[in-house]
Amino acid sequence: MKIERVDLYHISLMLKRPFVTSFGPQQERQCLILALHSEGLVGWGECVATNDPGYSYETVQTAWHILSDFLIPAILGRDLQEPEQLGDWLRFVRGHPLAKAALDQAAWDITAQRDGLSFAQKLAQPYAEGARARVKVGVSIGIQPTIAETLTLIEQYLEQGYGRIKLKIKPGWDIELAQAARQTFPHVPIMLDANSAYQLADVPIFQAMDNLNLLMLEQPLGYEDIYDHSQLRPLIRTPLCLDESIHSADHARYALALGACDIINIKPSRVGGWTEARRIHDLCREQGVPVWVGGMLETGVGRAAQLALASLPGFTLPGDISATDRYYAEDIATRFTLNQEDSTITVPTGRGLGIEVDVDRLTAVSLRRQTFTK
Ligand code: OSB
Ligand code: MG
Numbered sequence: 027m028k029i030e031r032v033d034l035y036h037i038s039l040m041l042k043r044p045f046v047t048s049f050g051p052q053q054e055r056q057c058l059i060l061a062l063h064s065e066g067l068v069g070w071g072e073c074v075a076t077n078d079p080g081y082s083y084e085t086v087q088t089a090w091h092i093l094s095d096f097l098i099p100a101i102l103g104r105d106l107q108e109p110e111q112l113g114d115w116l117r118f119v120r121g122h123p124l125a126k127a128a129l130d131q132a133a134w135d136i137t138a139q140r141d142g143l144s145f146a147q148k149l150a151q152p153y154a155e156g157a158r159a160r161v162k163v164g165v166s167i168g169i170q171p172t173i174a175e176t177l178t179l180i181e182q183y184l185e186q187g188y189g190r191i192k193l194k195i196k197p198g199w200d201i202e203l204a205q206a207a208r209q210t211f212p213h214v215p216i217m218l219d220a221n222s223a224y225q226l227a228d229v230p231i232f233q234a235m236d237n238l239n240l241l242m243l244e245q246p247l248g249y250e251d252i253y254d255h256s257q258l259r260p261l262i263r264t265p266l267c268l269d270e271s272i273h274s275a276d277h278a279r280y281a282l283a284l285g286a287c288d289i290i291n292i293k294p295s296r297v298g299g300w301t302e303a304r305r306i307h308d309l310c311r312e313q314g315v316p317v318w319v320g321g322m323l324e325t326g327v328g329r330a331a332q333l334a335l336a337s338l339p340g341f342t343l344p345g346d347i348s349a350t351d352r353y354y355a356e357d358i359a360t361r362f363t364l365n366q367e368d369s370t371i372t373v374p375t376g377r378g379l380g381i382e383v384d385v386d387r388l389t390a391v392s393l394r395r396q397t398f399t400k
Contacts, residue, residue, distance in 0.1 A: 027106045027140060031063040032098045035388055035395045036086055039354050045323060046169040048196035048223035049080035055323055056086045058093070059358065059388060062132035064106065069136025070359075070383055072328030073128035074295045081221070081270070081322070082124055082296070089125040094396065097122075097129055103400040109133035110301050123273060123298035130299025131331050139378035146334035146373050149304060157337035160370035162344035164190030165352070166219065166321065169199055173206045180211060187366030190215040190241065190344040196223045201234050208238045215344075219244040222270055226254045229261050236263040241343075242289050245269040252277070256286040267291055269320055274298070275305035282313055289343065293320040294335055295328070303335055311340035319345035326350050326359030330379040333362065337373045347371065358391065359383045 036058055044053040058073035075082065075089040084092075096119050104115065112133050116126050138148040150157035165188040170176040180191050191211070193203060195218045207216050217240055224231070224246045232243060242265040247254045249270035259266045265288040272278050272290055274297055281287050290310055294303035310317045319336040322328070324347075332347045349364045349371065350357050360381035362371050374380030389395070 027064040027136065029062060029064055029101050029104055029106055030399065032102065032398045033061040033063075033395065034090070034093060034098070034398065035059045035392045036090060037358065037388065037391045038393055039325070039358075039391060041323070041353050042355060044168070047080070047194050048169070048221045050078070052076070055353070056393070057325070058086060058089055058128060059325070059327055060093070060128050060132055062129070062136055064136055065140070067136050067139045069132035069134070069139065070327050070379060070381075071128035071130070071132035071135070072324055073124055074322035074324060074328060075124040076322075084122060084124040089122070089128075092119060092122045092125040093128065094398065097125060098398045101129065102398060106133060106137065109137055112299065113301060124295050127295040127297075127299040130301060131294070131328070134300050134331070135378040142377060144334065144373075144375050144377065145331055145379050146337040149300060149334055150338055153339050155339045157334070157373060159337075160365060160368070160372050161333055161336035161341065161347070162189070162369060163347050163364065163371050164188060164192055164215070164344040164369070165348045166192040166346045167194065169194050169196060173203055176203060177206060177210050180207060180214075184211070184214065187364050187369055188348065189369030190217070192217045192219055192244070192346065195220050197228070200231055204235050204238055204240065208240075215241045217241040217244060219269070220246040222247060222249040226257055229258060232258070232262045232264065240264045242267040244291060245271065252281050252284055252286045255281070256284040259285060259287065265289055269293070269296070272297065272306070275302055275309055278306045278309055282309070282315060288315070290315060290317050291320040292317050292335070293322065294332065295322060296320070300331065300335060304338065307338055307340045316342045318343035319347055321346035321348070323353050324350070325354065326357045326361060326381055327379070327383060329362055330360070330374050330381045333371055333373045334379075344369065356387065358388045
């Protein structure tokens with residue numbers, strides 16, 4: 027498939043409610059959407075770089091620069107046979123996984139369409155089990171003004187049918203919150219995500235939560251750290267999960283070799299795309315380490331591809347891939363809704379991503395857009 031054209035959109039969507047993490051609040055979500063054209067087909071990708079360099083050093087502006095000046099020119103006019111080729115084509119750019127992942131997603135989408143497969147079926151080709159039809163999902167709740175408001179929100183999400191709750195924590199917003207949530211909802215799977223807000227010296231805080239039967243503690247320490255997490259792990263009973271620290275299958279291998287985690291949150295964007303995400307899944311599966319799909323408040327474009335990833339056999343824990351109507355009043359693509367009876371979302375079955383992108387709406391919410399041809 028000769029890559030004929032790429033359209034890049036920088037969009038802005040308002041969130042229904044601000045999403046607050048240990049690195050600050052977010053009310054407006056900017057991201058990039060790209061369309062890859064070949065042989066009359068269009069593959070879509072979402073770049074989840076954010077307005078600010080909080081979760082990652084990448085922002086919408088750096089991703090636009092890296093995509094438009096380096097990555098897109100490097101693939102225009104080339105013959106794409108399989109999405110795995112992108113790793114070699116894009117290796118000349120160090121880092122910038124969020125920018126790379128948008129192209130990677132579009133390459134998986136367009137080649138799946140060519141093959142007459144769904145994105146999930148194409149990803150699942152190496153596995154005898156095939157792709158799951160529905161995937162377990164949970165909800166990630168940002169930092170709220172009060173514990174009472176957090177408990178009310180948890181209650182609302184449980185009523186909507188979500189079966190797993192993740193709470194964002196930061197220093198001063200941790201033990202009391204976790205205790206209150208556990209006391210109010212004794213049987214609900216609850217986990218915490220610190221987004222790297224703590225240090226090894228904070229171990230007493232985590233030990234104080236040992237008796238709360240939490241599902242896991244996600245990324246308490248440094249966003250590049252593996253070593254300190256390996257020191258923390260034997261000191262606490264709550265299973266330890268890494269997010270920010272894992273940038274590649276090599277990082278996952280180092281983390282498992284060092285005993286730095288019990289679980290890995292696989293965000294395809296954070297590791298440069300779906301090929302690398304599947305490698306991490308395979309490595310963890312070989313070693314019996316559970317994985318789940320993490321989220322970045324994706325639109326329907328990105329969420330469809332996350333659902334496909336979560337359908338692989340090693341994804342045994344619920345993902346942060348909740349219904350997209352939770353974030354946006356009006357999305358730019360097909361909305362995904364929760365199956366209340368089992369806290370799942372149905373994996374799209376159409377060709378490729380199996381979604382409709384609303385190009386008029388996409389254009390209407392664009393701050394800038396550009397078409398690239400050779
Ligand atoms: O750390 O998992 C995270 C959102 C933005 C940046 C980082 C994270 C998150 C989430 C939300 O937890 C997950 C989602 O609902 O998409
Ligand atoms: Mg996280």
